[in-house]
Amino acid sequence: MNHKPAAPNFDSTFRASLLDLFAWRRDVRRFRTEPLPQGMLERFIDIACLAPSVGLSQPWRFVIVGDAGRREAAIENFRACNADALGDYTGDLSTRYAALKLAGLREAPCHLAVFTDRSTVVGHGLGRRTMPEMADYSVVTAMFSIWLAARAEGVGMGWVSILDPIAIGKILDIPADWRLIGYFCLGYPLDEDEIPELELAGWEHRRQSREFIFRR
Amino acid sequence: MNHKPAAPNFDSTFRASLLDLFAWRRDVRRFRTEPLPQGMLERFIDIACLAPSVGLSQPWRFVIVGDAGRREAAIENFRACNADALGDYTGDLSTRYAALKLAGLREAPCHLAVFTDRSTVVGHGLGRRTMPEMADYSVVTAMFSIWLAARAEGVGMGWVSILDPIAIGKILDIPADWRLIGYFCLGYPLDEDEIPELELAGWEHRRQSREFIFRR
Numbered sequence: 238m239n240h241k242p243a244a245p246n247f248d249s250t251f252r253a254s255l256l257d258l259f260a261w262r263r264d265v266r267r268f269r270t271e272p273l274p275q276g277m278l279e280r281f282i283d284i285a286c287l288a289p290s291v292g293l294s295q296p297w298r299f300v301i302v303g304d305a306g307r308r309e310a311a312i313e314n315f316r317a318c319n320a321d322a323l324g325d326y327t328g329d330l331s332t333r334y335a336a337l338k339l340a341g342l343r344e345a346p347c348h349l350a351v352f353t354d355r356s357t358v359v360g361h362g363l364g365r366r367t368m369p370e371m372a373d374y375s376v377v378t379a380m381f382s383i384w385l386a387a388r389a390e391g392v393g394m395g396w397v398s399i400l401d402p403i404a405i406g407k408i409l410d411i412p413a414d415w416r417l418i419g420y421f422c423l424g425y426p427l428d429e430d431e432i433p434e435l436e437l438a439g440w441e442h443r444r445q446s447r448e449f450i451f452r453r
Numbered sequence: 454m455n456h457k458p459a460a461p462n463f464d465s466t467f468r469a470s471l472l473d474l475f476a477w478r479r480d481v482r483r484f485r486t487e488p489l490p491q492g493m494l495e496r497f498i499d500i501a502c503l504a505p506s507v508g509l510s511q512p513w514r515f516v517i518v519g520d521a522g523r524r525e526a527a528i529e530n531f532r533a534c535n536a537d538a539l540g541d542y543t544g545d546l547s548t549r550y551a552a553l554k555l556a557g558l559r560e561a562p563c564h565l566a567v568f569t570d571r572s573t574v575v576g577h578g579l580g581r582r583t584m585p586e587m588a589d590y591s592v593v594t595a596m597f598s599i600w601l602a603a604r605a606e607g608v609g610m611g612w613v614s615i616l617d618p619i620a621i622g623k624i625l626d627i628p629a630d631w632r633l634i635g636y637f638c639l640g641y642p643l644d645e646d647e648i649p650e651l652e653l654a655g656w657e658h659r660r661q662s663r664e665f666i667f668r669r
Binding site for chain 2: 241242244245247251252254255256257258259260261262264279282283284285286287288289291292293294295297298299300301302303304307318321322325326330334337339350359360361362363364365366367368370371373374377378381382384385386388389390391396398399400401402409410411417418419429430431433435436440441442443444446447449450451452453
C-alpha cells in the first residue's frame with residue numbers, strides 16, 4: 238500500500254489568482270493600528286517554515302518584538318538612519334526623498350525582526366561551502382512566504398531596511414553572530430494598490446522584463 | 454472618476470491551495486528531459502519582475518544558458534565543487550553525502566543563472582545604504598516567485614549552490630561585478646512529493662516552527 242498523499246492539482250483559476258497575488262503584493266507603509274487576530278502571526282511563521290532552506294538548515298530566527306521600549310528604540314534607529322540617508326541626496330531628489338513615507342513602524346501592530354543563524358550545524362553545511370550567503374537567501378524565501386500568505390488574508394507587510402543591523406541586534410538582545418535580514422511591519426493596510434508606492438510617488442518606475450534577460 | 458482597478462478577493466479556496474503550493478514546492482533534482490513549452494520561461498521571468506525590489510531598483514539579471522559548451526562547463530564546475538564538499542565529510546556522513554543526488558543539471562532542459570547588479574543606479578540607492586545586501590534579497594524574492602509559479606504549472610525548479618560563483622560568472626561572460634544568486638534548473642519533475650528529498654534521504658529533518666520563535 239502506498240500511503241503517499243496525492244499531489245494537489247493547481248487549476249487555471251488558482252494560477253490566475255496567484256498571478257493577482259504577485260501583482261497586488263505591496264510593501265506597505267500605511268497601516269491601521271488594529272491588532273492582528275490572536276495566533277495569526279504564529280500561523281504565518283508556520284507557513285514560513287515550509288520555505289526552502291539550504292541543506293534543510295532552517296537558519297531562520299523570528300523575533301517578535303512586543304516590548305514598547307524595544308519597539309521605540311527600533312523606531313528611533315530608523316529615524317536616525319533615514320536622516321543620514323536624506324543627507325546623501327541633493328536638490329530635487331532630496332526634496333522627493335524627504336516626502337516619502339518609508340516605514341509604518343509607528344502604526345503597525347506587529348514588529349517582526351528576522352535573522353539568519355549562519356552558525357547552525359543543522360543541515361551539516363550542505364550547499365553552503367562555496368556560497369555561505371545561501372543561508373540568508375533561505376530566510377528571505379521564508380519571509381516572502383509570509384508576505385504572500387499575509388496578503389492573501391488582507392494583511393500587509395512592509396520590509397524596513399533603513400536601519401543599522403548591528404544596533405537592531407543589540408536592541409533585541411540576540412546572539413551577536415545572527416545577521417539581520419529585515420525588520421518587518423505587519424498589519425491591516427490603509428489601502429490596496431496594484432502599483433508600488435515608490436512608483437506612485439514618482440521615485441522610480443518599473444522596467445519591462447526583457448531588459449533583464451540575457452542569453453548565453 | 455476613479456480608474457483604479459478593484460483589488461482582487463482571495464477566498465478561502467485560494468488560500469487553502471496557496472498553502473498546498475508552499476507545502477508541495479520542492480527543490481527538484483530529478484527532471485524529465487522534455488523541453489518546456491516555448492515562451493514559458495520568459496513568462497516566468499515576467500512574474501519574477503513583479504517581486505519586491507529595494508527602492509524599486511530591479512537589480513535582477515536573468516541569464517538563460519542555452520549554449521551546450523557553457524552548460525557543460527557549469528556541470529563540470531558543480532562536479533568539482535561537489536567533490537571538494539564530499540572531502541569535508543568523514544565516516545557515515547561522507548557515505549550519506551556521496552549517495553545524495555544534489556542537482557539535475559544534466560537532465561533539466563533549462564539552465565537559468567541569476568545575478569544581482571548591485572551597481573545599478575535604478576532606485577537611487579534607496580534602502581540600500583546600511584544594508585547593501587538588500588539588492589540580493591530582492592533577487593531572491595524574484596526567484597522564489599518563479600519557483601512558486603512554476604510549481605503551480607507542474608514545473609519543478611532546483612537551486613544549485615554547489616558552484617564557484619566567480620567561475621560561473623566567467624563561464625557565462627557576464628560583468629565581473631554581478632553577484633551570482635543561484636544557478637537554477639527548470640523542467641518537469643520525475644516525481645512530486647510533500648517531503649523534501651533531503652528529509653526522505655535521512656540527511657536532516659524539519660523542526661517545529663516554535664523552535665525558531667523568540668519574543669522580545
